[in-house]
Amino acid sequence: xxSKIDIQKFNTLIEISNLxxxxxxxxxxxxxxxxxxxxxxxxxxxxxxxxxxxxxQELYFEIALGAKGAEVRQFTLKVxxxxxxxxxxHNKSIIxxxxxxxxxxxxxxxxxxxxPCKTMMAVPMRIKDNCIGVIELLNKKSDxxxxxxxxxxxxxxxxxxxxxxxxxxxxxxxxxxxxxLQDQLKIDQGYHTLVAKSQVIMDKIEIIDRVAKxxxxxxxxxxxxxxxxxxxxxxxxxxxxxxxxxxxxxxxALPEGLLESELFGHVKGxxxxxxxxxxxxxxxxxxxTIFLDEIGDLPLALQAKLLRVIQQRTFxxxxxxxxxxxxxxxxxxxxxxxxALVGRGEFRTDLYYRLNVLPIYIPPLRQRTEDIPxxxxxxxxxxxxxxxxxxxxxxxxxxESMLAYSWPGNVRELENCVERACVIGKTKWIEEEDLxxxxxxQPSIHDEGDRSLKTAINSFKAHYIxxxxxxxxxxxxxxxxxxxxxxxxxxxxxxxxxxTNPKE
Numbered sequence: 001x002x003s004k005i006d007i008q009k010f011n012t013l014i015e016i017s018n019l020x021x022x023x024x025x026x027x028x029x030x031x032x033x034x035x036x037x038x039x040x041x042x043x044x045x046x047x048x049x050x051x052x053x054x055x056x057q058e059l060y061f062e063i064a065l066g067a068k069g070a071e072v073r074q075f076t077l078k079v080x081x082x083x084x085x086x087x088x089x090h091n092k093s094i095i096x097x098x099x100x101x102x103x104x105x106x107x108x109x110x111x112x113x114x115x116p117c118k119t120m121m122a123v124p125m126r127i128k129d130n131c132i133g134v135i136e137l138l139n140k141k142s143d144x145x146x147x148x149x150x151x152x153x154x155x156x157x158x159x160x161x162x163x164x165x166x167x168x169x170x171x172x173x174x175x176x177x178x179x180x181l182q183d184q185l186k187i188d189q190g191y192h193t194l195v196a197k198s199q200v201i202m203d204k205i206e207i208i209d210r211v212a213k214x215x216x217x218x219x220x221x222x223x224x225x226x227x228x229x230x231x232x233x234x235x236x237x238x239x240x241x242x243x244x245x246x247x248x249x250x251x252x253a254l255p256e257g258l259l260e261s262e263l264f265g266h267v268k269g270x271x272x273x274x275x276x277x278x279x280x281x282x283x284x285x286x287x288x289t290i291f292l293d294e295i296g297d298l299p300l301a302l303q304a305k306l307l308r309v310i311q312q313r314t315f316x317x318x319x320x321x322x323x324x325x326x327x328x329x330x331x332x333x334x335x336x337x338x339x340a341l342v343g344r345g346e347f348r349t350d351l352y353y354r355l356n357v358l359p360i361y362i363p364p365l366r367q368r369t370e371d372i373p374x375x376x377x378x379x380x381x382x383x384x385x386x387x388x389x390x391x392x393x394x395x396x397x398x399x400e401s402m403l404a405y406s407w408p409g410n411v412r413e414l415e416n417c418v419e420r421a422c423v424i425g426k427t428k429w430i431e432e433e434d435l436x437x438x439x440x441x442q443p444s445i446h447d448e449g450d451r452s453l454k455t456a457i458n459s460f461k462a463h464y465i466x467x468x469x470x471x472x473x474x475x476x477x478x479x480x481x482x483x484x485x486x487x488x489x490x491x492x493x494x495x496x497x498x499x500t501n502p503k504e
Contacts, residue, residue, distance in 0.1 A: 008041065009041045009153060012037045012041060013156065013157075013160070016030075016033065016034055016037060016157075016160055017160065027164065027165065027168035028062075028063070028484075029481065029482070030164050030168070031049055031062065031063055031161055031164060031165070032063050032065070032481060032484060033481075034157055034160055034161045034164065035047050035048075035049050035063050035065055035135065035157075035161070036065060036481075037157065038135065038137065038153070038154055038157035039065060039066075039137055041153065042121075042137055042140070042146070042150045042153055042154055043140050043141045043142075043144065043150075044137035044138060044139060044140060044141070045066060045067075045138060045139040045140075045141060046064075046065060046066025046067065046068070046069070046115070046137075046138040046139060047063075047064075047065045047066065047135070047136065047137045047138065048061055048063065048064045048065070048069075048072060048084075048135070048136050048138075049061070049062050049063040049064075049125075049133060049134075049135050049161065050062065050077070050084055050088075050133050050134050050135075050136070051125075051132060051133040051165075052079065052088055052131070052132055052133055053392070053428055055428060056427075056428060057078060057079045058076050058077065058078055058079065059076060059077040059078070059079065059081075059084060059085060059088060059133070059134070060076045061073045061075060061076075062133070063484065064484075065484075065486065066115075066138070066486065067115070067486060067488075067489065068113045068114075068115045069484065069485060069486065070484070070485055070489075071112075071113045072109065072113060073396060074396060074397075075109050075112075077106070081106055082104065082105065082106035082109075083096060083099075083102065083104050083105055083106070083120055083122055083136070084122055084134045084136050085106075086104045087122045087123065087124050087131075087134045087136075088124060088131050088133070088134050091124050091126070091129075091131040092124065093121070093122065093123040093124065093151055093154075093155055094121065094122055094123075095120075095121045095146050095147075095148070095150075095151055096119065096120045096121070096122075097119045097145040097146060098118075098119075099117045099118055099119060099120050100117075100118070105117075117138050117139060118139050118143075119138070119139055119140050119144075119145055119146055120136060120137065120138050120139075120146075121136070121137050121146045121150060121151050121154060122134050122135065122136035122137075123135055123136075123151065123154050123155045123158045124158065125158045125159075125161055125162040125165070126158075126159070126162055127162050127165075127166050132162065132165070133161075133162075133165075135154060135157065135158045135161060137150075137154060191233050191237065191246075192227075192229070192230045192233060193378070194227075194230055194231075194233075194234055195371070195374050195375050195378045196368075196371050196374065196375075197370050197371055197373075197374045198368035198369075198370040198371045199370075199471060200363055200367070200368050201363075201368060201371060204231070204360060204362065205234070207360060208231065208234050208235055208238060208360070209238060211235060211358050211360070212234075212235045212236075212237075212238035212239040213239070213240075214358070215329050216357040216358050217310060217329070217330045217331070217332065217354060217355050217356075217357045217358070218232075218235060218330075218331045218332070218357070218358045218359075218360060219295075219332050219333070219334075219338075219355045219356045219357075219358070219359045219360070220232060220331065220332070220333040220334075220359075220360050220362065221333070221334065221335075221338070221359060221360070221361045221362070222333075222335065222361060222362035222363070222364070223335055223364045223410055224335045224409070224410065224412070225409045225410035225411055225412035225413060226362045226363070226364055226365065226410045226411060227362065227410070227411045228293070228333040228335075228362055229248070229291065229293060229333070231360065231362060232289075232291045232293075232331045232333060233246065233291075235289070235331060236288070236289040236291075236329075236331070239289070239329070241287065241288050241289055241329060244285075244287040244288030244289070245284060245285050245286075245287070245288035245289070246285075246288055246289050246291065247281045247284050247285035247288065247289070247290045247291065248290075248291045248293065249262065249263060249281050249290065249291065249292050249293065250293045250294055251292055251293065251294045251295055251296075251297050251298045252293075252294035252297035253294075256299045256301065256302065259298075259299070259302060260301075260302055260305070260318055261278065261280065261318050262280065262281060263280050263281050263282060263302070263305075263306075264280040264282060264283075264305065264315050264316070264317055264318060265277070265278045265279045265280030265282075265283055265317040265318065266278050266280075266317050266318035266319050266320075267317050267318070267319045267320045269319060277317075278317075280315075280317065282309060282315060282326050282328055283324060283326060285326070285328045286326045286327060286328060287327055287328075288328065288329070289328065289329045289330075289331060290328050290329070290330055290331070291331045291332075291333070292306075292330065292331070292332040292333070293332075293333050294333070294334060294335070295332040295333060295334050295338075295355065296334035296335075296336035296338050296341055296347065297334075297336075298347075300346070300347075300348070303347065303348045303351050304348070304351075306351060307348065307350060307351045307354060309326070309328075309330075310330060310351075310354045310355070311354070313325055313326055313327065313328070314326075330355070332355045338352060338356075339352075364407070364410055365407040365410045365411055365414065366406045366407055369403050369464070369467075370467065372402050372403055372407075372414065373394075373399060373402075373403075375411060375414055375415075376394060376399075376402060376414060376418055377393065377394075379414065379415045379418040379419065380393070380394070380418050380422060380430065383418060383419050383422035383423075384422060387422055387423060389422060389425070390428075391422070391425060391428060391429060391430055392428045392429050393429060393430070394429065394430045395429040395430065395431050395432065397431070397432040398421075398429070398430050398431055398432045398434070398435055400432075401432050401435060401437055402414070402417075402435065402437070403460075403464070404460055405437050417435055417436070417437065418430075420434075420435075420436060421434035421435050421436075458497060461493065461497060462497040462498075462499055465479075465483070465490070465493060465494065465497065465499055466499050468482055468483055469494075469499070469501070474501050476490055476491060476494075
């Protein structure tokens with residue numbers, strides 16, 4: 001048992017306990033904080049937290065700190081394999097101060113990552129006496145040996161990690177159930193869920209909050225599949241018209257004759273098959289919002305009629321000379337270069353300026369890679385509910401592939417990709433091969449000369465680290481924590497990849 005209370009360690013325990021009891025939102029960061037504290041206070045050079053996959057009887061590295069932490073995370077162990085596997089199998093703590101000569105030691109990982117292990121201690125993480133994982137510390141600093149007091153402290157940290165994990169899983173389950181109910185309610189009302197984490201989309205949402213309070217027309221621009229309709233929904237949901245209809249029209253889906261009837265309605269006898277009077281979408285949207293998707297495909301003949309609706313709020317049904325007045329807010333979207341259409345005379349200049357009162361550009365997914373893990377996780381949960389299959393998530397290689405892919409079809413392509421992977425996936429994790437991602441065939445516009453794999457990887461690394469640094473205001477300690485790497489390694493990468501602070 002602990003012979004003497006170390007004030008620094010005791011204060012650290014209190015800080016972590018407070019974080020656990022505050023329902024800390026990011027479980028990975030909290031576990032990293034716990035492991036980092038244990039490593040520092042027990043004077044280890046490196047450390048890992050491994051969790052058990054009961055079904056496959058395997059251990060996988062949830063967290064790995066130290067100079068080789070990023071490389072370690074690609075490995076898995078069988079329960080009973082190596083010292084960590086022995087701890088899980090026997091549910092016992094252990095100190096090994098002569099690792100190389102211990103028969104339980106598995107040197108495969110150390111050899112592959114070129115990191116010699118001299119001393120080690122490992123303790124089980126327990127929930128109701130059931131071992132769910134293991135925390136291990138490697139190589140006590142200054143060539144010292146780990147002692148019983150170190151082990152006692154590590155066991156306390158392991159207990160905290162187990163409590164944090166079970167709390168997080170309970171909170172996640174509750175959130176998933178709440179999210180499921182919210183998603184179902186939105187689906188019942190015809191709306192989608194907006195999923196985003198990137199700062200650029202957070203900025204768009206802030207703009208939408210302000211735009212929603214007005215009745216001005218909004219033109220939403222962006223590539224196909226970026227989710228323009230979802231942003232149109234958000235404008236309506238956040239507006240004073242939220243309890244009134246939200247009516248959608250795809251201007252590219254219908255031929256000109258049918259589109260006019262669809263928008264404005266018709267009276268009986270207006271044309272051969274007009275056997276009854278019909279309300280148009282503008283009439284249906286009275287008091288609410290109409291969303292005109294693919295507005296760039298609207299025929300010129302209908303553009304004049306639409307302009308009149310915007311200016312005077314009146315129109316006539318097809319085959320009628322009676323004017324109808326409506327109170328409708330107009331949102332429009334296009335994936336085309338609408339200014340080029342105006343320049344070629346294919347889109348009316350006056351209509352363009354009427355629609356373009358409040359333009360909002362939605363960037364493609366390749367320019368907001370921070371959203372990829374969030375969106376992929378959301379689509380996976382959705383697909384698991386539909387297919388009744390269960391996955392732990394995406395493997396490291398699968399996630400790296402998704403982050404590196406250019407997503408020409410944007411969010412829509414990502415959703416289809418995850419759905420396909422969910423259907424064909426056979427293991428507890430979505431693997432890289434389940435995604436069937438095609439190689440990016442377009443070279444970077446910044447690297448027309450050197451198209452080697454190494455250059456592409458370094459370019460991606462530099463961009464990803466630059467974004468992380470910007471988000472954390474160039475605090476290297478916090479950025480290293482977010483990226484799950486050592487601060488010294490981050491500093492080296494900044495120098496090697498020639499990453500510069502734009503404010504300096």
